[in-house]
Amino acid sequence: MQRRHLLAAGSATLALPAFGLDFAAPRAPAAMRASVDRIIDITVGIRPFRAQGPRIEAEKRLGKTLVHHYGHGGSGWSLSWGSAQRALALVQAGGARPGERIAVIGCGAIGLTTARTAQQAGYKVRLYAKDRPPRVHSSAATGLWTPDSRIVASEHASEAWTAEWEAMARASFKVHQGYLGLPSGPVEWHDGYVVADEGFDQPLPSYAAHGSEPDYPELSSRIADLRPQGRELAADEHPFRKPHARRFTQLVFNIPAYQRLLLEDFARDGGELVQREFRQPRDFARLPERVVVNCMGDGARKLLNDVGMTPVRGQTARLIPQPEVDYALIYRGHNLVVLPRRDGLLVAAMGEHDFGSDELQPDRAQTEAAVQRLAGLF
Ligand SMILES: Cc1cc2nc3c(=O)[nH]c(=O)nc-3n(C[C@H](O)[C@H](O)[C@H](O)COP(=O)(O)OP(=O)(O)OC[C@H]3O[C@@H](n4cnc5c(N)ncnc54)[C@H](O)[C@@H]3O)c2cc1C
Structure with missing residues (x-):
């Protein structure tokens, strides 16, 4: 019932001429089916x-x-x-x-x-x-x-x-482009949305403010020309239940x-x-x-x-693949990244004590909380 409602909301948005301004024939993003019973795998790795x-x-x-x-x-x-x-x-x-x-x-x-x-x-x-x-x-x-x-x-x-x-990043980027267009899709470009409760001009706390992490330098501006810069969307240009959204375009590795x-x-x-x-x-x-x-x-x-x-522990989980979902989603300031991978909707969220941890035991509660945050976006 709830899902039908979501999809209906998506197609209602479709009718708005402003939606997806960059496209001649705009298409509403399909809703992500975010429920904990769709979790098929949880994997832990160490950075x-x-x-x-x-x-x-x-x-x-x-x-x-x-x-x-x-x-x-x-x-x-x-x-x-x-x-x-x-x-x-x-x-x-x-x-x-x-x-x-x-x-x-x-x-x-x-x-x-x-x-x-x-x-x-x-x-x-x-x-x-x-x-x-x-x-x-x-x-x-x-x-x-x-x-x-x-x-x-x-x-x-x-x-x-x-x-x-910067030289390594540029050289690497070039090689990754050579893996586009292959049947198994090792590398693909996808659009994505960053959604937020507050305006994008509001600063986020740095990693260092969370405790043990060091301060990291801002590097991305050096290679800003490697991908489209994206832009902020008006409320009637996106279907998410949040007041602020930006669209970006990003390279995804399956x-x-x-x-x-x-x-x-x-x-x-x-x-x-x-x-x-x-x-x-x-x-x-x-x-x-x-x-x-x-x-x-x-x-x-x-x-x-x-x-x-x-060691920096990280946990990723997959929801049952949804091939109709072709966009990434980031909930700014709420520790949630979702990618439309071919092997499933990939849900990543940091745990509070991951920096300095090499604990390999999956924490299902952490993933379920992330999936619930995701459900709240639709
Ligand atoms: C949750 C998470 C999310 C991430 N997301 C991204 C992302 O989105 N984009 C990105 O670019 N990077 C991402 N990374 C980072 C990226 O995955 C790491 O930088 C990368 O895994 C490091 O790769 P590696 O080959 O050095 O190490 P590993 O993948 O750990 O490989 C090490 C290899 O060495 C072997 N080995 C280790 N010790 C020994 C030993 N004593 N004897 C013999 N063999 C040994 C292991 O068996 C393994 O084969 C992420 C990492 C994590 C954990």
């Missing part, structure tokens, strides 16, 4: 946040060239390709010749894209990992283009660092499809995947490969005792 930004550097150790490539916070999928190009340059500088086999440790977003980038440069690659998708933290990601999410603390974001970040494609491409180009856990740095010395790229994400914090790293 490998490093206050100084990702570690991309080489060292000679244990008779190997060890290229460290970890610590991408909440930006790993977004920045992956540009970051992998930096790691590849270190592999090349370390003396590895094309045709030689190198080792990549880790099978998350960073390991897979590093392995592909190395293969494309002519290297043979053997991937070693304790776990593979979907049992890696990268599998829990929301799937938004967010190259500036928990990627560095303000105090470490010098101009030189920021310029390097994580399972993207991972699967990367694994298939890796195998097709002769890549080998070996299940192995490294318990101490000395284990690197036992590998037959001369050049080893360490893409262990949060695993590097533990193995190398990198005290600059902080």
Whole structure:
């Protein structure tokens, strides 16, 4: 009954000539079916946040060239390709010749894209990992283009660092565009709405104001030209039960499809995947490969005792897929992000104590509360 009412409200809005001003034939967004009995999965992952930004550097150790490539916070999928190009340059500088086999440790977003980038440069690659998708933290990601999410603390974001970040973001963006239009839809563009109780000129409290999190720099303005800027909508231009809404357009990663494609491409180009856990740095010395790229994400914090790293827990849940829903939705200031992923409506919300936590136990109450906030928007 309630849903029928919602849809009716949507089509009533359709009749308004002002609705969806940018389109010749405006179409009302289909209502999201937000109810807790539609939750089909809850996944927890750890963001490998490093206050100084990702570690991309080489060292000679244990008779190997060890290229460290970890610590991408909440930006790993977004920045992956540009970051992998930096790691590849270190592999090349370390003396590895094309045709030689190198080792990549880790099978998350960073390991897979590093392995592909190395293969494309002519290297043979053997991937070693304790776990593979979907049992890696990268599998829990929301799937938004967010190259500036928990990627560095303000105090470490010098101009030189920021310029390097911008170059990586731009390079990564370009590669992601090459994955558009494929049958499994690893990468897609979607419109989205940010809805709010208060005007967009009202500032939100910074992450730092919530307690333990550091202050993060504003980086997105450096790459503002990479996507449409969106605009604020008048009340009769959107169907949401909130006074304020903006429309944006954003790159979305269908994580399972993207991972699967990367694994298939890796195998097709002769890549080998070996299940192995490294318990101490000395284990690197036992590998037959001369050049080893360490893409262990949060695993590097533990193995190398990198005290600059902080685990940041994140939980994503999926509601039964609704192919008719093709827009993202963000409830500003209310800790809710929803994406129209092919494997379900992806609902992401932060928990109060997630910064500094590596607790992998799902918290269903947290997800149910987020779904209820979502239901209130329609
Ligand atoms: C909830 C959540 C939402 C996110 N949303 C987004 C988003 O919308 N957009 C975005 O760009 N990014 C997002 N991220 C961030 C992104 O997922 C991370 O930056 C990324 O997962 C880091 O990838 P990784 O490959 O470094 O690490 P992981 O995915 O953790 O992979 C590490 C690999 O190393 C292996 N490994 C670890 N330790 C060992 C060991 N001792 N021996 C052998 N192998 C080992 C693991 O088995 C695994 O294969 C999100 C993350 C989370 C958790």
